[in-house]
Amino acid sequence: MSGEAGAIGSDQIIFATGGYDHTIKLWQTHTGNCQKTLQHAESQVNMLEITPDRRYLAAASYQHIRMFDLTTTNQNHDFNYEGVPKNVTAVGFEKNTKWMYSGGEDGKVRIWDLRETTNNPHHYEVFAPVTCVQLHPNQSEVFIGDQNGTIHMWDMKTDNADQYIPDLDNMIIDLAINPDGTHLAAVNSKGRCFIWSISGGCKSEERTTILPKNKFEAHPRQALKCKFSPDSNYLVTTSSDQTAKIWDAKNNFKLIKELKHNNKRWVWDAAFSSDSQYLFTGSSDNIARLWNVKDGTIEREYVGHQKAITTIAFRDVFVPA
Amino acid sequence: MALYDNKYWLLSHIRNSFISTDDTGMCELVMVGENLPDSLVDALDKYPDTDDSQEEDDEIEHESYDIQLDSDFNVRKFGSNMSSWMEKMDQKRKRAGRSKNIKWESNAEKMSDEDRMKMFAKQEIPKEQPAFKSLLSEQIQNCIRMPKNPFMEYSKFDGSAQVGVPVRKYKIFLTMLPENQKNYPMLVVCVATAKIQELIGLICYKCSIVYGDFPLQPVSSYGLYITEEDGEVDRDFPCLDAKECVAKFGFTCLGLVEHKNNKIVTFENSEQLVMRNLEETLSSSEQASAALDESKQLIVDMELMKGHEIAMIAPLYQSYRAFIITKMRSKVEIHLGISGEKLEIDPVHQKNAKFVLSRQKPVSHHMDCIGSCIITDTKSSKTTFRIDYVSVPGNKEIVGSNSLPSNVSMKHYDFEADNATAEEIVQKMNIILDIRSSTSRKEFIATLEKKKEKKGFV
Numbered sequence: 001m002s003g004e005a006g007a008i009g010s011d012q013i014i015f016a017t018g019g020y021d022h023t024i025k026l027w028q029t030h031t032g033n034c035q036k037t038l039q040h041a042e043s044q045v046n047m048l049e050i051t052p053d054r055r056y057l058a059a060a061s062y063q064h065i066r067m068f069d070l071t072t073t074n075q076n077h078d079f080n081y082e083g084v085p086k087n088v089t090a091v092g093f094e095k096n097t098k099w100m101y102s103g104g105e106d107g108k109v110r111i112w113d114l115r116e117t118t119n120n121p122h123h124y125e126v127f128a129p130v131t132c133v134q135l136h137p138n139q140s141e142v143f144i145g146d147q148n149g150t151i152h153m154w155d156m157k158t159d160n161a162d163q164y165i166p167d168l169d170n171m172i173i174d175l176a177i178n179p180d181g182t183h184l185a186a187v188n189s190k191g192r193c194f195i196w197s198i199s200g201g202c203k204s205e206e207r208t209t210i211l212p213k214n215k216f217e218a219h220p221r222q223a224l225k226c227k228f229s230p231d232s233n234y235l236v237t238t239s240s241d242q243t244a245k246i247w248d249a250k251n252n253f254k255l256i257k258e259l260k261h262n263n264k265r266w267v268w269d270a271a272f273s274s275d276s277q278y279l280f281t282g283s284s285d286n287i288a289r290l291w292n293v294k295d296g297t298i299e300r301e302y303v304g305h306q307k308a309i310t311t312i313a314f315r316d317v318f319v320p321a
Numbered sequence: 322m323a324l325y326d327n328k329y330w331l332l333s334h335i336r337n338s339f340i341s342t343d344d345t346g347m348c349e350l351v352m353v354g355e356n357l358p359d360s361l362v363d364a365l366d367k368y369p370d371t372d373d374s375q376e377e378d379d380e381i382e383h384e385s386y387d388i389q390l391d392s393d394f395n396v397r398k399f400g401s402n403m404s405s406w407m408e409k410m411d412q413k414r415k416r417a418g419r420s421k422n423i424k425w426e427s428n429a430e431k432m433s434d435e436d437r438m439k440m441f442a443k444q445e446i447p448k449e450q451p452a453f454k455s456l457l458s459e460q461i462q463n464c465i466r467m468p469k470n471p472f473m474e475y476s477k478f479d480g481s482a483q484v485g486v487p488v489r490k491y492k493i494f495l496t497m498l499p500e501n502q503k504n505y506p507m508l509v510v511c512v513a514t515a516k517i518q519e520l521i522g523l524i525c526y527k528c529s530i531v532y533g534d535f536p537l538q539p540v541s542s543y544g545l546y547i548t549e550e551d552g553e554v555d556r557d558f559p560c561l562d563a564k565e566c567v568a569k570f571g572f573t574c575l576g577l578v579e580h581k582n583n584k585i586v587t588f589e590n591s592e593q594l595v596m597r598n599l600e601e602t603l604s605s606s607e608q609a610s611a612a613l614d615e616s617k618q619l620i621v622d623m624e625l626m627k628g629h630e631i632a633m634i635a636p637l638y639q640s641y642r643a644f645i646i647t648k649m650r651s652k653v654e655i656h657l658g659i660s661g662e663k664l665e666i667d668p669v670h671q672k673n674a675k676f677v678l679s680r681q682k683p684v685s686h687h688m689d690c691i692g693s694c695i696i697t698d699t700k701s702s703k704t705t706f707r708i709d710y711v712s713v714p715g716n717k718e719i720v721g722s723n724s725l726p727s728n729v730s731m732k733h734y735d736f737e738a739d740n741a742t743a744e745e746i747v748q749k750m751n752i753i754l755d756i757r758s759s760t761s762r763k764e765f766i767a768t769l770e771k772k773k774e775k776k777g778f779v
Contacts, residue, residue: 013457023483030460032473033530037481066420076419083425099440110425113440121425122432122440140443156441181446202446275455286477290461299461301469304476306483306512318453 014070014315015280016057017288018045019268020307024059024068027302029290034304038068039075046089048313053097057313060088065102065112081112090133101142103130109144109154124154124161132174136198137181141208145172151186153210164210166194176235178228183249184210187226187237191219195235195253214253218245225269229276234293236279238267244281246293257296261289268309274316282309344404471539472529475522480510487513489567493524494552494576497543498535504552506574507531511567517545518563524577538579548576635752636661642669643738643746645681646705652737653681657746661753662688664708666734686710688757692766694750696743697735704743708750709733731772 018024024038024045043062050057056067059077065088066077086105093100093114100112107129111122128146135142144152149170154161166172171189177198178185184196195214200206218226219239226237228249234256235247244267246257265284272279278299282288288302288309325331339348432440480488492506509527511520522540529537544560554576561570638660644652645666658665668681692709699705712732738746 013460021483029457030464032470034476034479037479074419078420080420080422081425082422083427095444112423112425121427122437137446138443140441157437157443159437179446202443273455273457274453275458277455277458278461299465301473303473304479306477306486317456319456319459320453 011317013317014050014054014057014313015288015302016048016050016313017282017302017305017309017311018048018059019282019286019305019310020044021286021305023305024048024057025302025304026070027288029300032300032302034302036073037075037304038077040066040077045311046087047091048311049091049093050313050315051093051097052095054315055097058091058093058100060091060102062087064088065091065100084108084110086129089129089131092133092135094135094139095137101133101135103133103144105129107146109133109142111156122156124152124156124159126150126152131172134175134177134184136177136208137179138202138208143175143177143184145175145186147171149188151175153208155208164196166212166215167192173223174226176226176228178232178235178249179230180232182232183213183228185226185228185235187218187223189222191217191221191223191239191241193218193223193226193235193237193247193253216253218247219243224266227270227272229272230274231276234272234276236270236272238270238281240266242267244270244279244291246279257293259291259296261298266308269312271312271314273314274318280312280314282312284308284310288312470526470529472522472526472537475519475526475540478512478515478519478523479527480512483510483512487568489513490573491520492550492574494548494554494574495524495528495532496554496576497579498532502532506552513566513568515567516563517561517565517567520567521545521563521577542580543577544580545575546578547572548574550574552576554578631748632752632756635749636756639749641738641742641746643736643742646735646737647681655681655736657736659746659749659753660688661756664688664691664710664750686712688753691750691754692731694747694754696747699740702739703737704740705735705737706743706747707733707735 013029015027015029016024017027018040022040022042022044024040025034026036026038027033028035038057040059040061042064045059045061047060048057049060050070055069055071056078057070059066059068063082063084063086065081065084067079067081068074068076069078072078081100081102084102084104084106088102088104090103091100092102097114099114101109102112103109107126109124109126109130113121124142124144126144126146128148128150130144130146132145133142140155140157142154142156144154146152149165149167149172151164151166151172152161153164166186167188167190170192172186173189174187176185177183181202182198184198186194186196188194193214193216194212196210197213198208198210200208218237219241221239221241223237223239226235228235233248233250235249235253236244237247238244242260242265244259245255246259247253248256259279259281263285267281267283269282270279272293277293279291279293280288281291286303286305286307286309288305289298290300290302291297292299336352340352343349480486488510489512491509491511493509494506495503497503507524507527509520509524511523515523518540521543525537525540525543528535541563544563546560547555547558549555560578561575638658640656640658643655643657645655645668646652654669656665656667656669658667664686666681666684668683690710690712692711694706694708696704696706710732712730736743736746
């Protein structure tokens with residue numbers, strides 16, 4: 001999710017981390033202190049996502065999606081979306097928080113109507129466990145990655161779908177679309193990264209198509225996350241090889257920086273600041289870190305989790321220049 | 322009901338109900354020994370059916386019709402498990418009750434085309450944002466020289482909001498804070514597996530967040546003491562051992578106190594502390610003079626303390642294994658028992674009949690008869706020492722008298738033992754002899770000297 005403009009009245013930076021220790025922590029980013037700890041008793045947290053209106057934090061977990069109201073002091077969730085068998089691996093929101101999408105191990109991508117305007121659910125089935133789901137900035141198409149290595153492009157309006165297989169039989173781990181809607185990135189279990197250019201997505205008459213553009217070995221081992229920076233200049237990929245790498249998206253995806261730390265273990269997730277100058281990472285060593293992208297140095301460490309951090313969520317605040 | 326007019330039955334029933342429904346077991350403890358006195362039983366109505374007095378006696382003893390003492394334990398255990406399980410379910414229900422559940426309707430009709438078109442219409446992609454700055458970048462750049470919180474590593478011991486992990490809750494009184502802040506305790510929840518030192522670190526971490534201005538010392542400068550609910554620190558007990566696990570202690574109210582003097586007051590460690598200090602000061606030459614004096618003073622103090630310690634335990638009975646050298650120049654193993662009052666020699670293994678002449682009888686001497694104890698010879702592995710004593714013929718007592726009778730005979734024992742034991746024995750003996758009575762001992766020694774002179778050197 002790109003860092004969109006802060007909603008009216010929102011003046012706080014939100015940085016949340018979650019993982020295996022059954023808690024979700026909210027941090028004060030400039031001091032490194034934990035501001036709040038939310039309880040997530042029943043299972044580990046697979047993915048965290050903040051709603052575009054900055055009001056809720058969604059936690060996708062085993063068979064549930066729980067929504068925590070960030071404006072209250074309540075330690076427990078306020079909404080519980082259930083009826084999904086097995087793990088929910090991906091969650092995201094329409095840009096006006098009208099609806100929510102989720103993908104899970106049961107192979108289905110579901111659209112949840114948050115305003116409850118319709119009782120008829122919309123979903124798409126891919127017949128393999130879904131690992132990642134990304135919404136095109138046009139709010140009409142969704143890209144789905146699955147464990148078989150297939151990327152599906154699902155047009156929710158027409159209910160048509162296209163399939164692309166960049167690397168047969170190797171699981172797609174993560175997908176990313178840049179805020180311009182011009183590029184799609186995918187990383188798989190072999191550490192390979194694939195880039196497509198997207199065309200036609202912005203215009204309603206034209207069909208959206210993707211064309212393969214780049215392919216490179218991002219990591220020697222399984223990649224875990226890929227994300228474009230808000231200014232679309234960078235692509236970050238994280239991996240089980242203990243590093244996060246920053247690639248130049250405007251210059252043929254050359255490697256710009258490798259962010260490495262001893263004992264960091266697996267780097268599960270990453271998030272850019274809104275000016276793309278800083279990057280958050282979450283690791284299996286129970287610590288989340290803030291990196292200076294230019295220097296490659298660590299600015300802050302967020303210590304407090306008892307077990308591995310597998311997902312982070314970040315919303316920056318815009319201040320007039 | 323027909324039974325309710327029987328007062329005895331009613332009384333018994335009430336008592337049984339208390340015992341069986343009380344999960345804490347207190348009622349049972351209180352009532353178990355109480356047998357309904359016979360007089361009361363006689364006064365109350367009995368069942369017309371119970372003709373056999375034996376049965377009645379039994380019933381009275383058990384005090385109930387069906388609850389036996391042994392099974393009570395099981396009933397109680399089940400009861401307490403039930404109550405905690407019920408509590409957990411209640412909590413879960415409360416938590417779930419506050420949140421709204423939305424279930425996925427998989428059987429509902431699919432969305433109509435129009436609805437789909439409306440809901441998922443292609444939207445324009447927003448252009449690049451006008452020049453806005455990131456608040457995060459601004460904050461980080463402003464705090465670029467902010468030092469890392471030294472207590473950050475202890476934040477992971479925070480047990481609040483932890484689910485499924487045993488935790489301990491404490492009210493901590495921060496005695497080092499200024500007056501207006503230290504009266505209110507800080508609530509700290511710590512994971513039960515943490516050590517006291519880590520709990521102190523967590524308290525310092527929380528303190529640094531809440532009272533950011535207050536300068537905190539390193540964790541080792543603080544100790545946790547048992548404290549009353551009103552904040553009064555109980556100084557009678559020492560501070561909780563930093564290496565112990567918090568789960569061991571059951572206190573809920575603790576006080577964090579700064580150690581004023583940094584000298585650690587334990588026997589084992591302080592010597593090492595002194596030696597380390599000395600080594601450090603020896604290696605750094607120039608700034609050392611004040612420190613050296615201090616450490617010299619420390620050494621002197623240590624020696625004094627050690628001396629006192631040894632002097633204090635000297636009169637206590639101690640038995641040593643040594644060899645006594647007999648007149649036949651043979652060595653017999655003995656137990657040498659030394660106490661403030663007596664010297665005892667007990668032979669070990671006196672079975673061999675061959676060496677009848679070298680047999681040692683068990684002897685006991687009063688300490689006032691002992692004149693001296695000195696080391697006579699030191700070899701690489703063994704040391705010989707001698708104990709001079711006087712023996713009065715007829716076993717008359719010379720205890721307490723200030724002068725010796727003229728018919729005393731001077732004797733001595735020679736012993737052999739390994740170096741360490743011999744030194745210890747001699748030191749102990751000399752301390753005891755010094756302690757006992759210096760005036761009579763002086764006279765004693767003087768008399769001994771005279772006798773020696775008369776005899777000539779032995």
